[in-house]
Amino acid sequence: MSTRLIVALIGITTLADQLTKAAALALLSRDETVPVLPGFSLTLGFNEGSSFGMLSDVMAGKPLLMAALTGFLTLIFAVMAVRAPRPFERAGLALVVGGALGNIIDRLRQGAVTDFLDLYWRDWHWPTFNVADIAITLGAVCILAASLPARRRKEPVLDQH
Template sequence: MTRAMLISLIAATVMVDQLTKATALSLLSQGTAVPVFPGFNFTLGFNEGASFGMMGGVMAGKPLLMAALTGALALTFAVMAFQARNALERAGFALVVGGAIGNIIDRLRQGAVTDFLDFYWRNWHWPTFNIADIAITLGAVLILAASLPLRRRKEPFLDQS
């Protein structure tokens, strides 16, 4: 994966994330679930904390601090993306960086991250999330996959006697 491809993947991730969030903001009302199919709604929400609302109470009202912390992590992962030699690992870091940038934009623009994807089972709802969160999760999976050792299949020793 070239540097241009890496930058393109980061930019595409940010663009898709921001376009879907803008659509959600324009079409959905906060707290109103729009059923898509059983087990999935579009539900507009805002997250002041970290992933899945963790640290929401601690970070509530501190969007600049959250943006700065996320920015520091994004910068670290961007450096790692450009230094990685494995294409899968580079793509993973690019997705993490693109997702982080998408969420930073939200924090700077409106003080919280826009979430709208709501999966549920009966009365249990997974924390609402967005495309940036999907990119970050997929990126982490790719980074982990790239770190797994490839085991070559060894042929059994054939006795020629």
């Protein structure tokens, strides 16, 4: 996967995240629930913490600090994406970067990350999430899969010179 494809995947991921969040903000009211399928609804919420609301108490009212910390980690992952020797690993890192950028944009624009996807079973709800979170999770799965011994033997290693 070339550097151009990495940048394109990052851009597409960030754009998809921001477009879906804009639609959620335009069409949903805070804490309104719109059933879509059994076990899945749309519910607008905002997260000041990290993934799944962790650190919300610590980071409440500190969106610039959270954006800076996330931005630093995102920069590291972007460098890793360009330097990674395996295409599947590069794609995974690009998904993580694109998703992280989408959430950073929210923090800088509105002080919190827009979440709107709600999975549940009866009275149990998974923490509300967004397209950026899906991209980050899929990216992490790709990175883990790329590190499996059988996968490493089959996937070509890119020449870094």
